[in-house]
Amino acid sequence: MHSYWSPVFLPYPDGSQYPSNIQNVGYPFQYGMRTLTPHIATSSATSERGCSENSPDCRETAVPCTNSIVDEESKEDRPKSPETDDCTTGSLQLVQTDGDNIIEEPRSGMEFNFFEDLHSYYKDYAKKCGFGVMTQRSEKGDDQSIRYATLGCARGGKARIKSLNVAKPRPTGKTDCKAMINALKVEGKMRLTTVHNTHNHGLSPKKSRFFRCNREVSETVKRVLDTNDLAGIRMNKSFGSLVVGAGGFENLPFLENDCRNYIDKARHLRLGAGGAGCMDGIPPKAIITDQDRAMKNxxxxxxxxxxxxxxxxxxxxxxxxxxxxxxxxxxxxxxxxxxxxxxxxxxxxxxxxxxxxxxxxxxxxxxxxxxxxxxxxxxxxxxxxxxxxxxxxTTQRSESMNAFFDGYVHAKTNLKEFVDQFDSALRKKIENENNADFHTFSVTIPCISRSPIEKRFQELYTNAKFREVQQQVMGVLNMDLCLLSEDGVMKRYLVEDEVRVEEFTKLVTYSVNFNVEDYDGKCSCGLFEMRGILCRHILAIFRANGIKLLPDRFQ
Structure with missing residues (x-):
């Protein structure tokens, strides 16, 4: 005779509204235990439950987690099963969803090779039924393996009021639900000794993916999240790409908040492992910050x-x-x-x-x-x-420092994120410098004079920096020198220069101390010390003293 499937907790075609506890038939299901027989006969719900509807444990408020199928086969084909503690007797209880996955309801006497098998089975069973699972108790034996465990509904236990404001209690999911299973290790296997399958709250298989026990971020997803985070991709965009790849939110076994929690922990571990590790234990020579007392201290x-x-x-x-x-x-x-x-x-x-x-x-x-x-x-x-x-x-509000961090940090970047993004920005800057070095290697900017010193600058600097040096070389033409004093090998010069400030030009006099023995010069402008570029004032002194080669100190 034909069988009729009905969705979980929906009424039968005859209009009856009570939840069904009628057994079904299905495919074998194995979780480290014996395989169930695929041909299982069933009888009506009333006769197989072994108790009346008026029984205290069988009221309508109690929600058994079973689905329904009616199969009018002979009763001789039904295997006999021991009675369970939730007032359910008779043949095996099976939960059916998705049209083909059938899971036997937990009952006393079931055996599993390992605790992990038991835990996986009960989680899958709960997910199909629509409730969450938690480990309520567990004990280990001398061999450190689980010898006793109680797995129960996540809504088990009584609510505890933690809020100090009695008028605004915090929400709680605890309903003191008694649904649970006890397992004891017998002859090397985990055997179910006590089973309660009845819940005191509603069940929803469609919402199962939201339970914490059913949410897991896989190693593959973690690698994607780590990569995107190091690349500066914000979490909402990173999670959005995962949703698109999975074909919808409902196909992901985790939520966006789970991804955020993982990244927060990953950042903390990276920071804890040594936030100043890209520095190799060497402190910075110089630091520029805003005028802030806390940072200064x-x-x-x-x-x-x-x-x-x-x-x-x-x-x-x-x-x-x-x-x-x-x-x-x-x-x-x-x-x-x-x-x-x-x-x-x-x-x-x-x-x-x-x-x-x-x-x-x-x-x-x-x-x-x-x-x-x-x-x-x-x-x-x-x-x-x-x-x-x-x-x-300065911290250069509109110049290179902002460009340095462009695309890596924003107004809401926290300290842990900043450490990671600073490393990313630094790597990008190094890559840009390598690219500039290649450009210098493959392309040459012609010299603007016949000076051997400029030729040496061309060899030492990148093309971009050499252009800055050439500005100093060209500025030598406008220098007016005055020998102020001479003491042995030391000479002191005054050099008058035109300096442009915004739209104005003004005359500024600089002093240069020059050693005629080792050709060492030091200018009051401090350009070489601060920027690593030889200033036009010292170059003018070189020309006045007939120096054709660049001294070692400036190379």
């Missing part, structure tokens, strides 16, 4: 040998706010302050110029200027000329 403690510099742009942008209320702000105060910052070439010149600023405009009581003066070694250029800054004097 931290850098002084962690990198005591590093030279710390404040961003000059961030300091000077506050000038209108801090000094704009003074009547003389536009008539001389601002230009005097800029002269102290940019035009002084020695510490003595700066100190004299600063005192003149305070005296001229009566600024002794200005708290902001006093704080700047107290920290002058961290931001005034004249105090920083002896250190290499790679041409940077």
């Amino acid at each position: 931290a850098i002084a403690k962690v990198f005591p040998e590093s030279r710390h510099r404040f961003c000059l742009w961030h300091i000077l942008k506050k000038v209108p706010e801090k000094l704009g209320s003074y009547a003389a702000y536009k008539s001389g105060l601002k230009s005097h302050l800029m002269k102290c910052v940019y035009d002084t070439q020695t510490v003595e010149e700066f100190e004299k110029c600063w005192d003149g600023l305070l005296n001229t405009y009566d600024l002794y009581k200005n708290v902001w200027l006093k704080s700047l003066y107290d920290e002058r070694q961290h931001w005034v250029p004249v105090f920083l000329k002896e250190y290499f800054w790679a041409g940077m004097n």
Whole structure:
């Protein structure tokens, strides 16, 4: 006779609304135990349940996790099964979903080779029924293998009120559900001793994928997430690509939040393994930051040998706010302050110029200027000329530093993400430098003079940096030199130069100390020390003294 399938917990065609507990037939299902016989006869629900509908354990509120099929075969073909604790007797109970996967309901006497087999079986059974699973108790034997375990519904146990506000209790999934199985190790196998299959809450197989026990991020997915995270791809886009690849949310065995949790842990482990490891244990020579007290104190403690510099742009942008209320702000105060910052070439010149600023405009009581003066070694250029800054004097809001981090960090990037993305940005910068090195290797920028020194620069620098050097070479033509003093092998020159500031041009006099014995020169502009480029002032001194070859110090 034909069999009729009905979805889980839907009424029969005759209109009855109660959940069905009628047995079905199906395919073999094996989880480390004996294979079930594929031909199993069934009888009606009422006779096989072994109790009346008015029994305390068989009320309508109790939801047995079974599906339904009616098969009118002879009762002689039915195997006899022991009685279970949930008031279900008779033939084997089977859950059917997807049209072909059939799982036998847990019952006393079932045996599994290993605890892992038992756990996998119960999880699959629960997933088909529509409830979550948790390990409620477990004990290990002398051989450290599981000898006793209780697996139960995830909604088992009583709710505990943890919120201090009684009027706003926290939501809880606990309903004190009694559905569970007990397993004891007997003769080397895990045997079910007690079984309760009845729940006191609703079940939904379609929502099974949301239970924590059914969510798992595979190693393959983890590698994809790690790769995308290191590449700076945000999680919403990374998870979106997984959804598209799987053909929909319902086909993924995990949620977006599971991916976020994994990446958070992965970042923490990467950070814990040594956030300063791309540094090889060597502290930075120089650090530029905003004028922040906390960063200043931290850098002084962690990198005591590093030279710390404040961003000059961030300091000077506050000038209108801090000094704009003074009547003389536009008539001389601002230009005097800029002269102290940019035009002084020695510490003595700066100190004299600063005192003149305070005296001229009566600024002794200005708290902001006093704080700047107290920290002058961290931001005034004249105090920083002896250190290499790679041409940077600010955090360069709109210049190379922003470009350096473009596509790697954003306003919501946290510290752990920043460490990883900084490494990625640094690798990109190194790759760009390698590309520039190849460009220099394969393409040559012609010299603009017949000077052997320029020819040497062409060999030493990349094409991009050589163009900067050529600007200094061309500037030699406009230099006016004056020998100020001579003491043995040391000569001191004054070099007058035209410096362009924004749309204005002004004359600035620099001093150069030159050793005629080893051809060593040091200019007050500090260009070589700060940027690694020989300035036009020293080049002018070389020309005046007939030096044709580049001294070793500048190579």
